[in-house]
Amino acid sequence: MLTRTSVHKRPAGHPSDHLRGPALAFVTHEFDSLIERMGTTMLFRRGSEIYGDKEPADYFYKLGRGAVRTYKILNDGRRQIGSFYLPNDIFGFENGTDHTLSADAITEAEVLVIKRTSLWALAEQNQAVARRLWLLTSHELDRMQDHVLLLVKNAHERVAEFMLEMADRLNANREFDLPMSRQDVADYLGLTIETISRVLTHLENSAIIALPTIRRVVIKDRDALIRLIS
Amino acid sequence: MLTRTSVHKRPAGHPSDHLRGPALAFVTHEFDSLIERMGTTMLFRRGSEIYGDKEPADYFYKLGRGAVRTYKILNDGRRQIGSFYLPNDIFGFENGTDHTLSADAITEAEVLVIKRTSLWALAEQNQAVARRLWLLTSHELDRMQDHVLLLVKNAHERVAEFMLEMADRLNANREFDLPMSRQDVADYLGLTIETISRVLTHLENSAIIALPTIRRVVIKDRDALIRLIS
DNA sequence: CGACCATTTGATATGGATCAAGCGATGTGG
DNA sequence: CCACATCGCTTGATCCATATCAAATGGTCG
Numbered sequence: 235m236l237t238r239t240s241v242h243k244r245p246a247g248h249p250s251d252h253l254r255g256p257a258l259a260f261v262t263h264e265f266d267s268l269i270e271r272m273g274t275t276m277l278f279r280r281g282s283e284i285y286g287d288k289e290p291a292d293y294f295y296k297l298g299r300g301a302v303r304t305y306k307i308l309n310d311g312r313r314q315i316g317s318f319y320l321p322n323d324i325f326g327f328e329n330g331t332d333h334t335l336s337a338d339a340i341t342e343a344e345v346l347v348i349k350r351t352s353l354w355a356l357a358e359q360n361q362a363v364a365r366r367l368w369l370l371t372s373h374e375l376d377r378m379q380d381h382v383l384l385l386v387k388n389a390h391e392r393v394a395e396f397m398l399e400m401a402d403r404l405n406a407n408r409e410f411d412l413p414m415s416r417q418d419v420a421d422y423l424g425l426t427i428e429t430i431s432r433v434l435t436h437l438e439n440s441a442i443i444a445l446p447t448i449r450r451v452v453i454k455d456r457d458a459l460i461r462l463i464s
Numbered sequence: 465m466l467t468r469t470s471v472h473k474r475p476a477g478h479p480s481d482h483l484r485g486p487a488l489a490f491v492t493h494e495f496d497s498l499i500e501r502m503g504t505t506m507l508f509r510r511g512s513e514i515y516g517d518k519e520p521a522d523y524f525y526k527l528g529r530g531a532v533r534t535y536k537i538l539n540d541g542r543r544q545i546g547s548f549y550l551p552n553d554i555f556g557f558e559n560g561t562d563h564t565l566s567a568d569a570i571t572e573a574e575v576l577v578i579k580r581t582s583l584w585a586l587a588e589q590n591q592a593v594a595r596r597l598w599l600l601t602s603h604e605l606d607r608m609q610d611h612v613l614l615l616v617k618n619a620h621e622r623v624a625e626f627m628l629e630m631a632d633r634l635n636a637n638r639e640f641d642l643p644m645s646r647q648d649v650a651d652y653l654g655l656t657i658e659t660i661s662r663v664l665t666h667l668e669n670s671a672i673i674a675l676p677t678i679r680r681v682v683i684k685d686r687d688a689l690i691r692l693i694s
Numbered sequence: 695c696g697a698c699c700a701t702t703t704g705a706t707a708t709g710g711a712t713c714a715a716g717c718g719a720t721g722t723g724g
Numbered sequence: 725c726c727a728c729a730t731c732g733c734t735t736g737a738t739c740c741a742t743a744t745c746a747a748a749t750g751g752t753c754g
Contacts, residue, residue, distance in 0.1 A: 358591060
């Protein structure tokens, strides 16, 4: 019988691999200016819908300013949030031709809107663009995978991991403002608002975080947070 | 949500949709024979590892015969299964340069192993291949998204949805054999084996399914199952 | 047949949900 | 500038779905 050991020898072969360093930077920059030229900037008010569940996915989006959530309303009326998007994130990639989630603006949001067909046509001729599209999808996949792993943990672990993720994505070392409400956090983590509140109070009482205002978070003991998610 | 099937069935509405009909069929076939020529068939014994967590992802895989699971062991020792793969599914696409999940054979499995670098080189010159790679990643993303939505439902809903998904993916109308154990099902659905067992007993007592043997499932009342997941 | 492992079934415990009330910040009209 | 309404959040009491612990059953393979 064949064994599998011989299989894993070569250097990594991920799509983006030969784009390391300057090459990757170039492609990223090129891609960004491309879509900036192809797209239109739009302003969405707090709470307004960017696209709806089951709508054809004719566009994709790059967030300039603000915050966006994608979500689905379940049969029992609960809302499950799929992802949060922060400045410079690209979204609307989470699915195929028809959106399976809806997206709306959590805060006032400046969004670059790009027509898919034009970008797709471009990808037909430009390998770098095609590669980039693939990479974006792949990152979205990574994120979704992490979300699955998050949802099987207990409440303390979910909240701790969420706070570390937010700090990271907001480039904050210790202190940041959550762009979303407690209800949003609850719907993302698959918990209730009461549980979120209790866990935060507990973390505050344990001197692991501080909450100077309702939206502001100070990470006082990052190691303790990391230990929580172990 | 339940309509998603194996990687090879194109969900309605994907970006590649302008490849409808003969064009897509051609591409799919071309791609399949391409990778068959590029890859090597290997046999994995029941329970043997196909790739490990944190190994470089140098290959991807097409399952010929058997069943495969990808999973991650959590800090507390629990095992979370990310996906099951069935014949003709392509896997090893669930991430970037390094695997974030491990994969092993649930049953004896015949697997076509393809070197990523060779396929990637091909994609550089062949749009159809590049498109195909994107599509595969995108399907994986769809599946992961469904998994997130599954994990926030209650035990009955999760099990009902799982059974419908399996029937669909195994192309079974009423009757099929589960390739995986109760423990696997539990680890996929984020439940315990006892809960799986109790829900199955309940579904059997309600004449919604029958379980003639431990692995065999007969769907006696599909509508009731669908109603359960509403 | 006997041993072993997977599954089922039963009894009890518990984490997080639910229901309910209180609180604090923000805004509005008088 | 204050009284009051509103909304988002916190806190408390209780409940319930699922986990956990434990034992019985069944299926498989020597």
